[in-house]
Amino acid sequence: MNDSLHKDKERSVRKGAESSGKTGGALFVRAAPIVTSKAWLGLVPFFVFIFAFMIIPAGSLLIGAFQRNDGHFSLVNFSKLFRPNIISSYMVTIRLSFVTALGGGLFGFFIAYAICLGGLPKGIRSFMSTFSGVASNFAGVPLAFAFISTLGRMGLVTVFLRTALGIDIYEGGFNLYGFWGLAVTYIYFQIPLMVLIIQPALDNMKKEWREASENLGASSLQYWLHIGIPVLLPSLLAAFILLFGNAFGAYATAFSLTGGLINIVPILIGAQIRGDVLHDPNLGYALALGMVFIMTLAILAYSWLQRIASRWMK
Amino acid sequence: MGFIELHEITKSFANNTVVKNLSLSVEEGKFLSFLGGSGCGKTTTLRMIAGFETPTSGRILIEGKDVSRVPPARRNLGMVFQNYALFPNMTVRKNIAFGLKIAKVPAQEMHARVDEMLALIHMENYGDRYPHQLSGGQQQRVALARAIAVRPKALLLDEPLSALDAKIRVQLRDDIRNIQQELGITTIYVTHDQEEAMSISDQIAVMRNGGIEQVGTPFDIYNTPATSYVASFIGTLNLLEGYVVDAALGKVDLNGTTVRTVSDLRGFEGKKIRLTVRPEALSVARQDDAGSASDVNNITGTAERVKFLGSTVRFVMKFGETYMFMDRFNSSQLVLPKKGDSIRVSFAIDACRLLPEGDAIAMPGSGVSDEMIQ
Amino acid sequence: MKNGGATRKAMSWFWLIIGLLYFFIPLLSTFLFSLKGKKGVLSFVAYQHVFADPKFLQSFLFSLQMSVYTIIVGLVLIVPTAILINLKIPKAKPVIELFSLMPFVIPPVVLAFGLIKFYANPPLALVSSPALLVAGYVVISFPYIYRSVDTGLTSMDLKVLTEAAQSLGAGWLSILFKVILPNLRTALLSATFLTFATVIGELTLAVLLAWPAFGPYMAHVGRDLAYEPAALAILSFMMTWGSISLIQFLSRGIPGAKSEIGGLH
Structure with a gap:
C-alpha cells in the first residue's frame, strides 16, 4: 500500500518533468495552466x-472520552453523561438554544422583512445592516455588562420599572442570571444575526409572485401560506440551525453574565478545563463530544429537512 | 360602450407624472396592444387596470362597473408577467390550479380544467415538472395557462415575450393570438416591439409620454399614422428635407430636384419642410418615365450598400447628403448595384407625407445620420 | 392593494421600532450607567478609572498584538488557498466550505479543550506559548476570512483577469501582486477588521488558555466593580461599531461585495 503510493508519486513527478521538457523553456511552463496535482500541493x-x-485536537477529545482517568479504554465517561445534573444541563442548553433561535429568528425575520420588502425609506436598510453587523459581533463580556446595566438588580430599566411603574421584575420571578435573563441577552445577538443571514433570501422573493397570487384571487395570508413560507422555508431552516448552534456553543456571554454559575454545557466544560469543580478531564471530553454530537445531529437534521423543503429547487 | 374603459386616468409617483389624462375603450373580445418606448407609461397603465397601482385620478370601468378602487384579487383579470412569475415551489399542475384552488373550485372540476389548460398550451407531459426544469418559453406558456385557467374577464400581458429568444418569441406570439381567438377573451398586451404589436393585435394604442398618440388597427397605424411620432415609430421611414417652391401645386425642391406632393402646402411658401416616404414605396424608375408621368416623382441617388433582410432587400442610397432606404422583394433575378452606381428611383406623389417642422419623431429610419446604415 | 401596502408599511415600521428599542435601550442604559461613577452627578469618572488602570492598557495591547498575528497568519494561510481553489481546483471548494462550517460544529470552548489536551505534553508542548492562542484565533476567524476573500474573488472574475494578464505576458507573481491582490483590497480589509473585532474582546480561548487578554481583563473588572464595566462595554461597542462601519464604508459601491459581518459566538 505504502509502496504503491510511493510509486504513484514518483510517476507523477516524472510525468511533470517530461511535460515541462516537452513545452521547453521555463517561461512557458509558468504561463501554461498548472498541472492539477501541483495545484493540490x-x-x-x-x-x-x-x-x-482543529481536526486533530478535537479528535483527541474523542479518544479521551473513551478512556478512564488512568488511560484505559472505558465507556464510563458516557455513563456519567446520564447523571441527572448533566442531562439537565444538556436540556437547559438545548432549550436555551431553541428558545433564542426561535425568538431571535422570528424577531429578526420580521425586521429583515420590514427593511427588505416593507417599503421603508432606503437609508434605513443600510443603517440596519451596519447596525446588525455591529450588534451580532457585540457579544461576550461587554454584552453581559450592557445587560447588567439594563436589567440587573440595579439596572436602569429594572429601576425605572420599579420606581416609575411600580413593577418589580425580580419580584415577578425574573432573574438576569437565570434562564430567561440569559435568553434575553442571547436574543440581543441572535436578532441581528438573523437579519444578516435572511436578507439574501428575502431579496430573492420576486414581487411578481405576490402580484400573480393577488391577481389569481389570493389574500395576503393565502400568499404566505402557499408561496411565501414554502419558498423561504429552506433559508429559514438554515438560519434557525445556525442560530441554534450559535447559542449552543456560546460560552463568553454566559460566563461573564453569571460568573460560571449557570448549568449549561459550555460552562460545565469550561469548569472541567479550569479545574474549578470536581476536576475530571475525561468527563469533560465526553461532555465536549456530546456537544459535537448534538451539533452534528442538528446539521444532519437540517440537511434532511432542507432536502424535503427544497424539492422544487435544483 | 367598451368592455374595458379608461376615463382620464392620471398616475403620479412623488413628483413624476407617468400617465397623463389617458382615455381608452376596448371592445369585448378584442386584442389591444399598448405600444411605446420605455417610460411611456404603458406598463403603469396595464398595472392600473390589473389593480397593482391606483390611479391618482380618473376611473377604470370593466363591464361598466367602476373598479378603480377594487383590489386586484377581486377584479378577476388574468395577468402574465415579463419574468413569468411562476411559483417556484409548485409543479406546473399546481401553478395552473392555484387560482382555481383559491376560488374553491371542486377537485374534479379543477383537475379537468388543468388538463384542458395543459392541452391548450401543448404541455400535457409537463404537469409534474417544477418551473426551474422548464425553458423560458415553456414557463411563459404555463404562466399563460395559469392566468386563463380561472376564466378571467380579460387577459393582461406585460411584455410577456421580451425575455425570450427571437425564434421562440415569434412562435409564442402566434400561440398567444390563437389561444386568444379560440377563447374570445378580451386581451390587453404591452410591448415595445412594433412588429410584435402589429402581428398580434386587433388594435394598437401607440403611447408616448404617458398619453396615447393614436389608436387604430395595425393597418391604419402603419398606413395613415396620425402623428409624426407614430409615423416614425412604426416601420422605417425616409426623411427628406426641402423647400416649398410652389405651394398651390404642392411642389418641393429636394436638393435641386423638384418633387410633387398631394399635401396642402399653403402657408409654407419658401419654407423648409420635411417629407417622409416609406422604403417600400420607392421603386427603381423605368427609363421611359423621365419625370413626365404626372403621378410619380423621380429622384437620382448613388448606391452605398445593400442590406439583406430576408424576404426583402434594402438598398441604401445617398441623395445629396441624405441617406435613403429602398426596399425590394428578394429574388435571384435582382440586379444589385455597386457602391457609387447612380440609381434613379421613383415614388408616387401620394406616397409622401409632410412632417410639420418641429414635430417630434421617434427614430428616423434614415436621413439624419449615417449611424443607421452601419 | 393600496390598503395592503399601507398595512404592510405600518407593520414594517412597527417591527423596526420594536427592534430599535431592543437594540438601543440596553446601549442607552449602559451609557447612562457608565456616567454614574460619582454619586449624585453624571460624570466620566468611570472612564477615567478605566484608562487609569495600567492593566487596561496592558491587556488591550496584548489582545491587539494577538489580533495582528491572527490577521497576518490568517491572510497568509487563507488568501493563497482561496485563490488556488477559485482558479485551479474548484473541485476542492465544497471541502473548504465544509471546513468553514467546522468551527460551528466545534464551538470555541470545545476547541480550547482540544488544544489544551493535545498540546499539553512534551513533544508538542505549545500550551504555554501564545502561538497556540493565535492558532486558535485563526481557526475561529477562518470562516469570516475565507468568505470575505471568496466573495471578493468571485465578484472580480478571476479567470478572465488572470488569462488577460497571462496573454499580456505576466508571470504568476506579478499576476498575484499586480492584478489579484489590488482587486482584493476591500475583501482583505473587511477580513482584517472583522478578525480584529472578533479577537480583540475574545474571552473563551483567552480565559481557558489563561492569557492576560482584554476579554478576561474585562470579565475580571466586571466581577469587582460596578460602573467601570459599563464604561468598558461602551468603549468596546464603539470599537466594534468603528470596525464594522469601516468595512461597510470600504465595500461601498463594489458590486457583489457584500461583506460577511455576521458574528458567531
Missing part, C-alpha cells in the same frame, strides 16, 4: 494547519 499548508489546530 498549494493547499497543503492550509490543510496541515486545519488538521493540526
Whole structure:
C-alpha cells in the first residue's frame, strides 16, 4: 500500500518533468495552466494547519472520552453523561438554544422583512445592516455588562420599572442570571444575526409572485401560506440551525453574565478545563463530544429537512 | 360602450407624472396592444387596470362597473408577467390550479380544467415538472395557462415575450393570438416591439409620454399614422428635407430636384419642410418615365450598400447628403448595384407625407445620420 | 392593494421600532450607567478609572498584538488557498466550505479543550506559548476570512483577469501582486477588521488558555466593580461599531461585495 503510493508519486513527478521538457523553456511552463496535482500541493499548508489546530485536537477529545482517568479504554465517561445534573444541563442548553433561535429568528425575520420588502425609506436598510453587523459581533463580556446595566438588580430599566411603574421584575420571578435573563441577552445577538443571514433570501422573493397570487384571487395570508413560507422555508431552516448552534456553543456571554454559575454545557466544560469543580478531564471530553454530537445531529437534521423543503429547487 | 374603459386616468409617483389624462375603450373580445418606448407609461397603465397601482385620478370601468378602487384579487383579470412569475415551489399542475384552488373550485372540476389548460398550451407531459426544469418559453406558456385557467374577464400581458429568444418569441406570439381567438377573451398586451404589436393585435394604442398618440388597427397605424411620432415609430421611414417652391401645386425642391406632393402646402411658401416616404414605396424608375408621368416623382441617388433582410432587400442610397432606404422583394433575378452606381428611383406623389417642422419623431429610419446604415 | 401596502408599511415600521428599542435601550442604559461613577452627578469618572488602570492598557495591547498575528497568519494561510481553489481546483471548494462550517460544529470552548489536551505534553508542548492562542484565533476567524476573500474573488472574475494578464505576458507573481491582490483590497480589509473585532474582546480561548487578554481583563473588572464595566462595554461597542462601519464604508459601491459581518459566538 505504502509502496504503491510511493510509486504513484514518483510517476507523477516524472510525468511533470517530461511535460515541462516537452513545452521547453521555463517561461512557458509558468504561463501554461498548472498541472492539477501541483495545484493540490498549494493547499497543503492550509490543510496541515486545519488538521493540526482543529481536526486533530478535537479528535483527541474523542479518544479521551473513551478512556478512564488512568488511560484505559472505558465507556464510563458516557455513563456519567446520564447523571441527572448533566442531562439537565444538556436540556437547559438545548432549550436555551431553541428558545433564542426561535425568538431571535422570528424577531429578526420580521425586521429583515420590514427593511427588505416593507417599503421603508432606503437609508434605513443600510443603517440596519451596519447596525446588525455591529450588534451580532457585540457579544461576550461587554454584552453581559450592557445587560447588567439594563436589567440587573440595579439596572436602569429594572429601576425605572420599579420606581416609575411600580413593577418589580425580580419580584415577578425574573432573574438576569437565570434562564430567561440569559435568553434575553442571547436574543440581543441572535436578532441581528438573523437579519444578516435572511436578507439574501428575502431579496430573492420576486414581487411578481405576490402580484400573480393577488391577481389569481389570493389574500395576503393565502400568499404566505402557499408561496411565501414554502419558498423561504429552506433559508429559514438554515438560519434557525445556525442560530441554534450559535447559542449552543456560546460560552463568553454566559460566563461573564453569571460568573460560571449557570448549568449549561459550555460552562460545565469550561469548569472541567479550569479545574474549578470536581476536576475530571475525561468527563469533560465526553461532555465536549456530546456537544459535537448534538451539533452534528442538528446539521444532519437540517440537511434532511432542507432536502424535503427544497424539492422544487435544483 | 367598451368592455374595458379608461376615463382620464392620471398616475403620479412623488413628483413624476407617468400617465397623463389617458382615455381608452376596448371592445369585448378584442386584442389591444399598448405600444411605446420605455417610460411611456404603458406598463403603469396595464398595472392600473390589473389593480397593482391606483390611479391618482380618473376611473377604470370593466363591464361598466367602476373598479378603480377594487383590489386586484377581486377584479378577476388574468395577468402574465415579463419574468413569468411562476411559483417556484409548485409543479406546473399546481401553478395552473392555484387560482382555481383559491376560488374553491371542486377537485374534479379543477383537475379537468388543468388538463384542458395543459392541452391548450401543448404541455400535457409537463404537469409534474417544477418551473426551474422548464425553458423560458415553456414557463411563459404555463404562466399563460395559469392566468386563463380561472376564466378571467380579460387577459393582461406585460411584455410577456421580451425575455425570450427571437425564434421562440415569434412562435409564442402566434400561440398567444390563437389561444386568444379560440377563447374570445378580451386581451390587453404591452410591448415595445412594433412588429410584435402589429402581428398580434386587433388594435394598437401607440403611447408616448404617458398619453396615447393614436389608436387604430395595425393597418391604419402603419398606413395613415396620425402623428409624426407614430409615423416614425412604426416601420422605417425616409426623411427628406426641402423647400416649398410652389405651394398651390404642392411642389418641393429636394436638393435641386423638384418633387410633387398631394399635401396642402399653403402657408409654407419658401419654407423648409420635411417629407417622409416609406422604403417600400420607392421603386427603381423605368427609363421611359423621365419625370413626365404626372403621378410619380423621380429622384437620382448613388448606391452605398445593400442590406439583406430576408424576404426583402434594402438598398441604401445617398441623395445629396441624405441617406435613403429602398426596399425590394428578394429574388435571384435582382440586379444589385455597386457602391457609387447612380440609381434613379421613383415614388408616387401620394406616397409622401409632410412632417410639420418641429414635430417630434421617434427614430428616423434614415436621413439624419449615417449611424443607421452601419 | 393600496390598503395592503399601507398595512404592510405600518407593520414594517412597527417591527423596526420594536427592534430599535431592543437594540438601543440596553446601549442607552449602559451609557447612562457608565456616567454614574460619582454619586449624585453624571460624570466620566468611570472612564477615567478605566484608562487609569495600567492593566487596561496592558491587556488591550496584548489582545491587539494577538489580533495582528491572527490577521497576518490568517491572510497568509487563507488568501493563497482561496485563490488556488477559485482558479485551479474548484473541485476542492465544497471541502473548504465544509471546513468553514467546522468551527460551528466545534464551538470555541470545545476547541480550547482540544488544544489544551493535545498540546499539553512534551513533544508538542505549545500550551504555554501564545502561538497556540493565535492558532486558535485563526481557526475561529477562518470562516469570516475565507468568505470575505471568496466573495471578493468571485465578484472580480478571476479567470478572465488572470488569462488577460497571462496573454499580456505576466508571470504568476506579478499576476498575484499586480492584478489579484489590488482587486482584493476591500475583501482583505473587511477580513482584517472583522478578525480584529472578533479577537480583540475574545474571552473563551483567552480565559481557558489563561492569557492576560482584554476579554478576561474585562470579565475580571466586571466581577469587582460596578460602573467601570459599563464604561468598558461602551468603549468596546464603539470599537466594534468603528470596525464594522469601516468595512461597510470600504465595500461601498463594489458590486457583489457584500461583506460577511455576521458574528458567531
